[in-house]
Amino acid sequence: MAELNMLQAINESLHFEMARDERVVVLGEDVGHVGGVFRATEGLYEKFGEQRVTDMPLAEGVIAGSAVGLAMAGLVPVIEMQFLGFSLQAMHQIGGQIARLRNRYQGRFSSSITIRSPFGGGVRTPELHSDSLEALFANIPGLKVVLPATAADAKGLLASAIRDPDPVLFLEPLRGYRGIKDEVPDGEYLVPLGKARVAREGTDVVIIAWSHQVSLACRSADRLAEEGASVQVLDLRSLVPLDLEAIGDAVRACGRVVVTQEAPTTAGFAAEVIATINEECFYSLEAPVERVTGYDVPYPVGLLEDIYVPDEARITAAVRKVLAA
């Protein structure tokens, strides 16, 4: 065990997987010599060489598109989209090709492709660097969408994603790279995809969240515990496949729900969670589900960022509202 931040955990996982399976190759902009603009791929180029770690030309489309060919040739590509907002430049390859490989070719070729990408607010980035686009991808069948909220999960989920036979979009929170630190098991460590995690036990209300919002939800819950409220936090970890059972269990236990996301309100993934609650455990609800989200506007500039991204105060207010309802 060691206390690592999320970045270190991701790096450790990449080293482990590349050592374990010689088919794993890493490609992206600046991932080689410099080890990634955030140093997530640090040391890989030195250890595994330029055949397996490639500094790609500045072209998201072909970074994603060539991964398809590499997978067809029997390799296991782990590609990086330097920021999730720029994956929109590769959407025709990610959504139109990578997601559909198994379905189009009916299983002839491997589609074991992992797409790593950072996103999320709180770090004052310029336009398109923080956009939270997970819902767009969750609506494309054939992709899996995974978001770790802890360093340990970052290591374990990334390992599982790389080994998964399906394409996985692995989303890393910018604020969490150095801001999230916890005990990470040494050596081989796998966390299964499609299984949520109870981040904090509670019985009065459950906050359902993913990625960095999970830590904010836990802080809010601790604050509310001082007032006598027992607040559960459910970390979804995977949006696709979604852990239907865990959501049902949490709602049946608590009866009151808040869902929080950085993405804008309309058609964000919180809507899917609420629709799922409707199908799985509607009759356990004591009150309408409350969602805390970004506003229905493009991700704003630096000075407006704090008012846009849900913070602990907004989550707490939502929990209070739902408890009083």
Place this chain on the structure above:
Amino acid sequence: MFQFLLPDIGEGLEEAEIVEWLVEVGDVVVRDQPLVEVLTDKASSELPSPVAGRVAVLGGVEGQRILVGQLLIEIDDGVTVKQDFEERETSAQAPAETPAATPPSTLGSPPPFAAAAPSSSVSPGTRPKAAPATRKFARDLGVDLTQVPGSGPGGRILLEDVQSFSTGKQGGAARSLDPGLGVMPAGRHPLRGVRGAIARNMAQSWSEIPHIHSLDEIDASVLLGFCQESKASGMPLTPLGLTVAALARALRRFPMVNGHINSGEDTQEVVIPEHVNIGVAVATETGLVVPVIKNADHLNVAEICQAIADLAQRGRSGSLLVADLSGGTFTVTNYGSLGGRWALPIIPPGQSAIWGMGRIADRPLVVDGQVVARPALPIVMGADHRLVDGDLLEAFRHEVLGYLADPQKLLAGDIF
């Protein structure tokens, strides 16, 4: 007979015009031989024959527009069995990328109406408000939410409201009242009908019967617990039902309480009836009515509860018969259901006693030397002091309360 139906050859075409027939009826054609030139929105095309055979029928004349799916030409190939023209070919050979594989009429048409779940006679604006969990709870208990007063915000029905309702307790203060209650226009109104009858009866009772009342408050936890457990059996019992059962047995033991005094100009007598007929007061839109459970001492507890429910429902719907309202020898009034706790009920004429039950509410009671909160049921028994002395009154009351304290006794030795 091979029927060549006009295909959609251009991704979403709906019809085509026959430009020129390249064959005539009677011609022998080979496979892939051009049969006709058609014109669509996109292009002019020759359509080749799918089969070899003799042309039997042309599906239209030159210049005519026919729809995709309609008969273009019939060719006798000596092989194909003629299909009913209504049956379209919907085999796997349907064009891959053409939307006409789905009949156009179903694209975008609204889904068939799901049969609306039968709802109560509540109009949309007055549908009771309750959280999903509360609704399920009510449904599992068999409680009709439209009958439950809600004490939550905006009149919302809370879980406690459903619980109270199902065990006979009342919730908080807010009630949904009949909007006509107590309302009469200013002016003079003849005293007649139900109001007239009630007025006459009340006056007669008040002037003829010297009332004595005995009041008490009992710990109803055992009674409520018994009722709660009975729900599992599928035949839920109520405190009122158990009370009527207890009264029936007590009246059999103390026939004088079941009797009455007839005092007229010519007659002064004590009448002791053969049967125990217990009337249960029910509030209706037109006033109080008291339908009677005949031979209540011959019914078991479940039958009594069923009879109460049945009579109450008929009372509310105005379908009680005269026979239902006559022949009572004893009356029970549950003003607890109106929210009241204590009352001094008036004995109906022709009877000598009445049992009143108030609303069960938590009160501090002493149990084993400790003050504890218990559901307390207030009871008032009124009696005709000409017939019922104090000791009889207390003995009778004691008998009834004995059953209410141990309702299990009511289930033993029921049938006579």
Place this chain on the structure above:
Amino acid sequence: MLTDMVAARTQAGRLWNLQRQGRVGTLAPIDGHEATFVGAVHALDPEVDWFVPQYREALALMRYGPEVLDRYLLYNLGHPAGGFIPEPIRALPCQISLATQIPHAVGLAWGMTLRDDPGVALVSFGDGSSSEGDFYEAGNLAGVLKTPVIFLCVNNQWAISTPSRKQTAADSYAAKAAAFGFPGVTVDGTDPEAVHLAVSEARDRARNGGGPTLIEASLYRLGPHTTADDPTLYVPPEDLVAAQDNDPVTKYRELLSSEGLWDDAHHAEVTQSALDLFDASFERACQWPLSPDAVLDHCYAEDTPRMARQRAALLASGGHRG
């Protein structure tokens, strides 16, 4: 090569009729492209080299095995099995999204070198596709990595109704290779031997570590873009007539006949044989089984919990009624 060209043209005619009879969906006819595709395929070794097509090429890929035709017909029937080209065939099925297969081919070639696989990848695409970003991104990467890939730009002068002169201002499509740092060559796409030579040279270059080549094969689209297109609205009739006079199949037949290598009897034999093969293949395709819950197959390696329920509900309701 003429055998394959004649077979392709013959089968294309049968396929066209099937579309006009409403039995298969929209498809892109091969007419006029036979020399290019057949010439290219004959310069490859199907055992080791990959053919990455757009969507017009399949009838010319008989060297890759009869399964390619089976799957192409299944594809046109709209059957999901049409996308499955069985191992060990090194040809991909149709790619509808133009030019997206170009990066795939570069990745494939790249992957082969990483795995010490000696094959090359040839990717076929049209003049229109060369305007897509994927072409430039992929060409750029291929140049940087020197992957063993052959870019075959099939310039049939039209992208549906857009003529070549509106597709690019460059002197030629081959000229665009300069931006990528590898050679670009033009070739007469109606001459199968010329195409064969160009592809052979490109293949040698790739196999010897010399990297990619961009070959522009110039020809004329003799039919419509697809069965849903009406070229009479935009193709100048005199151009079409000139192109028909230059029909690659006719030309090559005349050449080989004059050299005593081909005659009418042989032509009839080849034609009939191609039709028999086609008809048998189509018959097989029409009988291909389709399970009631096929729509849910091959999305993920394993159903997600929600999909498992969807599958159960679908099966309970009777499923696909094909």
